[in-house]
Amino acid sequence: MAWTPAGEAVNSARLAEYYKLPGAYLNKQLQALVRAGVMTSVSGPRGGFLLARRPENITVLDVVLALEGPEPAFRCEGILGNSPEADTEMNFVRSCLISQTMRQAELVWRQALARQTIAGIADSMERRFPEDRQKALDFLAADAG
Structure with missing residues (x-):
């Protein structure tokens, strides 16, 4: 999520599919992150979850x-x-x-x-696996289903 554009929510179902996690399990974890102020949830058709702070501040x-x-x-x-x-x-x-x-x-x-920080992990991932950022963003941006 550190790679997603600022203010752009990620669909939890897509995220669960990407990591091959049960949706209910991931939603529970995402809600805990929202309660802690690490993430924010956005409702609506383009809703989902996004980081509540800049990745370098988490x-x-x-x-x-x-x-x-x-x-x-x-x-x-x-x-x-x-x-x-x-x-x-x-x-x-x-x-x-x-x-x-x-x-x-x-x-x-x-x-x-x-x-x-989350930003540090994202930077390390991008240096180590340069193609993964775009693959992840493309997958998460694609229509679910």
């Missing part, structure tokens, strides 16, 4: 948070508290070395995603 982290939510990927269950003679007052989320390692890894992962 990070991969924005997309991940919109689709997966802000909660950490790793959730410490505090199983160390179940060990014999465990200190019930201890915060195992903070003291567990596994939890600390996972939180540190997630921070690095999120920082990497925050540095990568």
